[in-house]
Amino acid sequence: MRRWMKKSFAWITASVMLLSLPAFASAASDLGWASDPKLYEIRTLAGKTEWGSANGQAGAATFFHPRSVAVMPDGKVMIADHSNHLIRVLSADQVETYSGLTLGEDEAGLPIGAFNDADRSLAAYELPAGITADLRGNIYVADAGNHAIRKITPAGRVTTLAGNGVIGSADGIGSEASFYYPSDVAVDVRGNVYVADTLNHVIRKISPDGQVVTLTAPSTRVVEYYPGAVAPAGDFRDGPIAEAKFNEPSGLAIDAKGNLYVSDRGNQRIRYIDFAAGQVTTVAGGGTYGPQAVYVEGDYVDGPASQARFNAPEGLYVLADGSVLVADSLNHAIRMIKDGQVTTVAGVGTEPGNADGVAHYAQFHHPTDVAVLPDGRLIVADEYGNKIRVLQKYARPAVLPQEGIPVILNGELVQSDVPAQIRYDYTYLPLRAVSEALGYEVSYNEGASEAVLTKGGVVITVQNGSMTVTRTEGGVTTTAEMNAAAFIDRNRMFLPVRFFAEQNDLDIQWDNEDRVVIIRNKTFQ
Numbered sequence: 001m002r003r004w005m006k007k008s009f010a011w012i013t014a015s016v017m018l019l020s021l022p023a024f025a026s027a028a029s030d031l032g033w034a035s036d037p038k039l040y041e042i043r044t045l046a047g048k049t050e051w052g053s054a055n056g057q058a059g060a061a062t063f064f065h066p067r068s069v070a071v072m073p074d075g076k077v078m079i080a081d082h083s084n085h086l087i088r089v090l091s092a093d094q095v096e097t098y099s100g101l102t103l104g105e106d107e108a109g110l111p112i113g114a115f116n117d118a119d120r121s122l123a124a125y126e127l128p129a130g131i132t133a134d135l136r137g138n139i140y141v142a143d144a145g146n147h148a149i150r151k152i153t154p155a156g157r158v159t160t161l162a163g164n165g166v167i168g169s170a171d172g173i174g175s176e177a178s179f180y181y182p183s184d185v186a187v188d189v190r191g192n193v194y195v196a197d198t199l200n201h202v203i204r205k206i207s208p209d210g211q212v213v214t215l216t217a218p219s220t221r222v223v224e225y226y227p228g229a230v231a232p233a234g235d236f237r238d239g240p241i242a243e244a245k246f247n248e249p250s251g252l253a254i255d256a257k258g259n260l261y262v263s264d265r266g267n268q269r270i271r272y273i274d275f276a277a278g279q280v281t282t283v284a285g286g287g288t289y290g291p292q293a294v295y296v297e298g299d300y301v302d303g304p305a306s307q308a309r310f311n312a313p314e315g316l317y318v319l320a321d322g323s324v325l326v327a328d329s330l331n332h333a334i335r336m337i338k339d340g341q342v343t344t345v346a347g348v349g350t351e352p353g354n355a356d357g358v359a360h361y362a363q364f365h366h367p368t369d370v371a372v373l374p375d376g377r378l379i380v381a382d383e384y385g386n387k388i389r390v391l392q393k394y395a396r397p398a399v400l401p402q403e404g405i406p407v408i409l410n411g412e413l414v415q416s417d418v419p420a421q422i423r424y425d426y427t428y429l430p431l432r433a434v435s436e437a438l439g440y441e442v443s444y445n446e447g448a449s450e451a452v453l454t455k456g457g458v459v460i461t462v463q464n465g466s467m468t469v470t471r472t473e474g475g476v477t478t479t480a481e482m483n484a485a486a487f488i489d490r491n492r493m494f495l496p497v498r499f500f501a502e503q504n505d506l507d508i509q510w511d512n513e514d515r516v517v518i519i520r521n522k523t524f525q
Helices: 431-437 497-504
Strands: 040-047 066-071 077-081 086-091 094-099 128-133 139-143 148-152 157-163 182-187 193-197 202-206 211-214 222-226 229-232 249-254 260-264 269-274 279-285 313-318 324-328 333-338 341-346 356-358 367-372 378-382 387-393 407-409 421-423 426-430 441-445 450-455 458-463 468-473 476-481 487-489 492-496 506-511 516-521
Touching: 040 378, 066 367, 066 378, 066 387, 077 128, 077 139, 077 378, 086 128, 139 182, 139 193, 148 182, 157 193, 182 313, 193 249, 193 260, 202 249, 249 324, 260 313, 269 313, 324 367, 324 378, 333 367, 341 378, 356 516, 407 431, 426 431, 426 497, 431 441, 431 450, 431 492, 468 497, 492 497, 497 506, 497 516
Parallel strands: 066 128, 128 182, 182 249, 249 313, 313 367, 407 516
Antiparallel strands: 040 356, 040 387, 066 077, 077 086, 086 094, 128 139, 139 148, 148 157, 182 193, 193 202, 202 211, 222 229, 249 260, 260 269, 269 279, 313 324, 324 333, 333 341, 367 378, 378 387, 421 426, 426 492, 441 450, 450 458, 458 468, 468 476, 487 492, 506 516
16 A cells, blocks of 8 residues: 555556656666755746736746645646645646636635536645546545545546545544544555545545545644633644544655655644554654643754654655655755654745755755655745745756866856876866856965955965965955865875865765766855
């Protein structure tokens, strides 16, 4: 039991791996980011910071809080465009409306949602959230605002699988059942659909015959917001499935064993439902409720899974090796649980923003879902950023020199009459070629033994054989030590790569597989 590509990379077979999105061509052809993200970059695949519903070329298209993504067998990406009340599709470099109606705006100027079953172009949704697909190409949507689970057939017919548009918690068949703001869905190979019934704080199951059953225990906890004002809230309990409790479950993913991972948003945990064992356990995260607290307090901590901390984790994805990716929404980061450790794959934890850039310097703004494209790149629904983002290997020219060590600066080959070289276990770059590529004027004093770099009001000097760098800026002179001394070879001065990183606030990496030096701005325009 697994969820098609959105939630389980283990489903990608050799034939699927051959599928591609032509305009998405990338240097990334594997999952290298899962073991070492330093060579990888976050780029905007589609959308802009400002919200809208424009279709067209990916870079010009707009979204309004894209909430979830599902990668289809043909490589197209289905997007639950939450606040536009639409299902969009990203194909090659084009964004189109796949299903849903544009019904105008309300008094606040926001798009209007509705509830209508019909052909996909005439169907209507209200705040669609989670989205996935089964092996037959049926698409399932957690239609949160309509408190229903919708189904889009390959022929384009939209029906309501379960729910009736009215808030409730009843089990039953089809419209007899009711939900309360379901946020995500996952479908297994037998056709069972699992639902994160978020504001009912439970996990539900819809069998192939349409029967809805509640798998976990409802919460009976109430909190007092202020004296005399109480409200229901979620709760926490591990143990037998029928006794386990959740607090706003918001993300689901099925692994290769047919078991279910759950983002337990209000408990700041990733939970695991083992159907064979009949148990719910905590995989990562933790914390306790403060007095009358609705949620466990969120935090941002990498490390051993039991000590790691999340802040409103949402979308999940299971990789072939069993690692779990987490869209950690209020930490504005993509996290990974692997071998009992939680690490940050991309994003600057706790710092929201819109900047593309090197994986650990790029920013997200409330990411809510994550999936893997057929070519191995990671795709992210950046909800409040109104964008679909992608993690891919560093930009590089199509052809690199066969001799020497190439140096790539922001995707362009640095032209030099002498190559970079390795000496004393340090990587050295030719000073003039790299400095001029960075915009410096380069001159030499004292018989070429002292190099002077000038850009704007900055003057940097370094001497042959010395580890000391002198920098003058704004009338203030400072010195710093390099990790290795400058030297001259073939009448060219060479400096260790760290010099260029530290003096220019750049990210510099060594690609050991291709023997390439990569120099990049930490964030991109």
